Amino acid sequence: MDMWRGIPREEIPWFPTIDDSKCTGCGECLSICRNGVLGFDESSRTAQVTNPYNCVVECSTCARLCPTEAISFPDQAAFSEFIKQKLATGEKP
Amino acid sequence: MAGKKGFILCVCQGTCPSFSKMDIFGVLSDLRREKLVDYVCLHPQLCVGDGEEFLKTLLSGGETEKLYIAACDPQMQSKMYRDAFEAVGFDKTHHLALDIRNRTTEEAGAAIKELIADNP
């Protein structure tokens, strides 16, 4: 998606971050996400964020279901404030 | 009195490409016309905090006997709703889950009707 509610997607910092030290390479997140956000690095046997801006804004399903809590997202309160500001100034009719 | 049958459509906020082939309100309206369930509703994101709160509030009175949820993969659904069901004592076997990602309006409607017919 290029735009999200009138805002260029790349201006919205919502995507997963994977802590390599916690990732066991189980593949759960890769089977959950249908949006091509994640890939698998064969050498380190861990999941990687390959297309961050394919991530659905405010989705956090992979983090919720990762068995080792290796996936994190921006702080909810700060992000809510950011998106409120963005929508107030950036949304086109 | 027999318990009620409810239906929830959950669509990853409507911005996920998985739900872009489907007319969300069309699916709901078609289902209402058939009167196969006692109520239908749309939720943007059942798997986060306020979604769980919604499930708990909806089910806490014990009136719903069967809850059909069309959303993501059934295994994902059961993992994500488990805590809410447990909190209010809703029998998880009365949650009938359907994956309707990447379906058209017609495909989604047909799959929902089949789920309800197979699990009356």
Ligand code: SF4
């Ligand atoms: S679900 Fe978690 S542990 Fe499994 S591959 Fe993804 S990030 Fe790694």
Ligand code: SF4
């Ligand atoms: S948050 Fe959702 S869209 Fe983003 S990577 Fe995880 S499952 Fe995919």
Ligand code: SF4
């Ligand atoms: S419950 Fe499933 S369909 Fe609903 S928002 Fe979460 S991942 Fe998407």
